Amino acid sequence: MATSTRTVRATCLCAAAAHDISLPAFAFPLQGIFCHCDSDRHSTGCMSLGIAVLPPEYELPSAWISKLQSTVFSQRLKHYFCPICGTMMLVHLAHDNGESGGGAHWDVCTGALEQLDGVVEFDCHELLSDTRDGGFSDFLQRVDGKTIARWAGEPGGEQLPQYWRSAPLSSTTAKKPTSSSASREERLHAYCRCRGVEFWISRPNSQSTQGITSPWPDVLHPYHSPSTPDDDENPTWWLRANNTKYLAGTCACDSCRLATGQEHITWAFVPTPNISLDAAGSVPFSRTFGTLRSYRSSEGVTRHFCGSCGATVFWDGDERPLLVDVAVGVLDAREGSRAEGWLEWWTGRLSFREDALGRARGLTEGVEEGMGAFGRHLAGAGRGGERDEG
CATH class of the missing domain: 2.170.150.70 (Metal Binding Protein, Guanine Nucleotide Exchange Factor; Chain A)
Structure with a gap:
């Protein structure tokens, strides 16, 4: 047979x-x-x-x-x-x-x-x-x-508890930036695996809002939702924690899934004036550097990836040329892969969940459940983060 x-x-x-x-x-x-x-x-x-x-x-x-x-x-x-x-x-x-x-x-x-x-x-x-x-x-x-x-390492070894971290979030990464020279010059290193794409991100500053406009992203409010607030309610939604951190969220749209080959991608919303191509901050952001390649995925949207190792790096929308989505996986924050000293995580919505339900309902609902629990954990720990009570 x-x-x-x-x-x-x-x-x-x-x-x-x-x-x-x-x-x-x-x-x-x-x-x-x-x-x-x-x-x-x-x-x-x-x-x-x-x-x-x-x-x-x-x-x-x-x-x-x-x-x-x-x-x-x-x-x-x-x-x-x-x-x-x-x-x-x-x-x-x-x-x-x-x-x-x-x-x-x-x-x-x-x-x-x-x-x-x-x-x-x-x-x-x-x-x-x-x-x-x-x-x-x-x-x-x-x-x-x-x-x-x-698993801490390979399967079969030590298992780690939920909300484990190797060390407590230190006061140096959790505190608000001061006006000292060291704080002003602090930058977050980002790179793909082959380092053909490499850049640095500064802390939010006066340049993080100047001349920058953007509609609300789907990670905060569903597109075409009647409950979407007017943009002028929070014109600088990408800045959080009293303008000391950048907003980060999770997307499950078909385009992001297919662009990465991964179920979800986490994005940090960063103004281009806060991105430099050198550690000193003297070389300004550019959309053509190193091994960066681009692909026009839809009208008004360009996605950027490393042409050598394939890492997704940026999502770029024509309607907001001074604000890009940075793939969180390329960040190298000393406190951990979530870069919580730099990012505030939005846990109230899995962006474009509607795309994912018909294909991966179990996984989608699992991530939504986990994001909600994580948001409550952050609130209980007093570390910020935002979630939707509705």
């Missing part, structure tokens, strides 16, 4: 590297893993790398590989992304020491899959110790009632 098969489609944002993956029906659901290592964050621009493990006997067609650009991640690992739109699509683990066996297999980035429910079952967060603060794992505690394991 012939073995029944099931086909799932993986695609990038521009669809140039779309491909059908056919596997035995018994292979489903595929094991899903979120890796939080520093390298994966800087390789994707997201706060973790979400992959589904394909059976070791699966042979990737050469026609699919030829459409993708590879980047060497380690001695045994390669990442593959679309060179046109930047979507991270595949990970390949080679044989150990080039010998047969040794665990060689392919992984597909889950955000590239057209369907998630019934296709992937997420099992764990791994390498959380790299985050120093738990990272995105604190936004995702359960999926469909199943608790997601929280």
Whole structure:
């Protein structure tokens, strides 16, 4: 009797590297893993790398590989992304020491899959110790009632408790900036994994509002919602904590998912006058530097990624040329991957949740539940953060 098969489609944002993956029906659901290592964050621009493990006997067609650009991640690992739109699509683990066996297999980035429910079952967060603060794992505690394991390193070792951090948020990162020279010159380093894209962000200052206008983002209020407030109620919504931090939020829209190959991306909203291309702040922001590539994903929207390692870096809207979304995964804050000394997290809405529900309801509802719990945790700890009580 012939073995029944099931086909799932993986695609990038521009669809140039779309491909059908056919596997035995018994292979489903595929094991899903979120890796939080520093390298994966800087390789994707997201706060973790979400992959589904394909059976070791699966042979990737050469026609699919030829459409993708590879980047060497380690001695045994390669990442593959679309060179046109930047979507991270595949990970390949080679044989150990080039010998047969040794665990060689392919992984597909889950955000590239057209369907998630019934296709992937997420099992764990791994390498959380790299985050120093738990990272995105604190936004995702359960999926469909199943608790997601929280491994400090590789699966099978030490598990970390919810809201773990390697050290308390220090007074130096949590306090408001002073007018001292050291505080004025402090900058947050950001870079992709290969460092072909590298820049620095200053603290909010007088330049963070001058001449900058922007409508409310969906992360705060759904587009076309009758309850959306007038823009002049909070004309500088991107500044939080008495104008000492930048707003950060989480997006699940189809375009962001496909642009990254990841389920969610976290964005920080930063004025371009606060971004420099050198640590001293003397080289102003530019949209053409290093290995940065761009892809026009829709009318009025340009997405920027590293053409060498594939990391998502910026979302750029024509309607607000002096304000860009910076991918939080490329930030290197000493207090941890959430950069809480620089960012205030909005936990009251998963942006464009409507796009995600039909494809990944269990995961979407799990993230919403986790974000709400995280917001309450922050409020209880007195560390700020905002959530929607409605």
